[in-house]
Amino acid sequence: MLALAMLFPFYWMIVTAFRPAQEVFSGSFNWLPQQFVGWDNFRTALADAPLLRYMLNGAIVCAGVLLVQLATAIPCGWALARYRFRGDRLLFGAVLLGLCIPIQVPAIPLFLGLAATDLLNTYFALMVPFFLSVFAIFLFRQSFKIFPEDIVQAARLDGLSEMAILWQIVVPASKPAIAAFSVFSVTSHWNDLYWPLIVITNAELMTPPLGLASFADPEIGANFGALMASATIVTLPLMILYLFIQRHFIQGVTNTGVK
Template sequence: MNTPYRCRPAQILSHVVLLFLAFLFLFPFYVMIVTSIRSPQELFVREFRWLPQQFTGLQYYIQAVTDIPALTFLKNGVIVSGGILFVQLLTAIPCAYALAKFQFRGRDLLFAVVLFSLTVPIQAPALPLFLGLSAIGAIDTYFAAMAPFFLSVFAIFLFRQTFRSYPDEIIQAARMDGMSEWAILWTIVVPGCLPSIAAFSVFSVVAHWNDLYWPMVVIRSTELMTPPLGLAVFADSESGANYGALMAMAAILTAPLMVGFLLAQRHFIRGITMTGVK
């Protein structure tokens, strides 16, 4: 006879805490969606209503696409975040592989420099970077928005920890078969470490999609504004009173990140939990 499953008080308490934290994290998104479909008269009432009394439909979403160039900001976010991630993977993966699998003089010192670089914020070298980009006439371009982030020390650290746990026997067997180090890296090691690459991809895309500081420094024209910068610029005295359109615009600009994370959730969690496990 099967014994009925009983939940322990500690398990019940942990689930209650997790549900409460989930509510805290999801509540702002709920307010954003509901505000984007409320009528203007309901925005400044004293009592909070979970559902709109008057449904405006897609009015604010159409306005966000027509009056505010939300789709242009969306395109710029994809170009900037995707371009940064592509170059970061091309540069960080070989560097991490060399630090993990090659024996050479100064390797530990180089890794110490990588760890030290993790503590340097983008604000520290912002002025020299701006002056350098201005000297070559690259201000207000996609290149200016992407260039400071082409080399990610966090990616080097993360991939190095992952590559260290990759079996040396497989690499040695590939070398005995005559494969080059470049072929071993991209055809054997990288496919076996896709969860960590997916985890870093989520970190990178979210960080640079939501970045406001650096685009505010180097971007001037509306046609090149990224999602946070575009939302900040249009939330002024002229269009700021239209909270419904701004919330609709925020929902449009947030949706790709949420969809992308849901699609990569399994690889993301696997990559985080398996990084550094030997």
């Protein structure tokens, strides 16, 4: 029953994408379309809005954010997991505190700073608030704590530097944790509407959630057939991504909970 409750919205989205408009607003409930309109709603979705451009923008933002997050969070997580220094627990406490701060809190200062530097309506404006991920630091710290110390000591005896140990030995062995975080990061920023709605007014830079809003008309209402077809197209890349790395994702989430 729980699986049905989780999957039903996706089922309804796909079924509605093949329904005509009059059937969407009918008062009856049917598991399958009573009148199959084929791919008309999908053609309308691709014709009425540059949906592929929105998806390209989303891919650029997600890839840019993920690369910077990994480049910053992996060394931070390794340092917190393996090195003892004055204030290390206080620093880790600050990381945990950062998990409690939503993007809405620093949104106004970030917006004013980007406006003052004339960086609104850019890819950088879409990405910069998320370059440092405290969740990634926490996740990698938990993962690195269970990495065998004997391997690290052996690498040091072989003359490897600390950064070489991290990037050449630890990171390749931590693919499940990286895959798990990648799913969380890409899903979060692919579906993000709040921040792009603030910093983007140029239609050519809109991300998928902003693009879906173009199917809402205040006068005649939303074209739900085309809207659900667009939602299906936008959701498909995330589903394919998860299918490819689901084994690493499950393993990474499981391992980070083991000390």
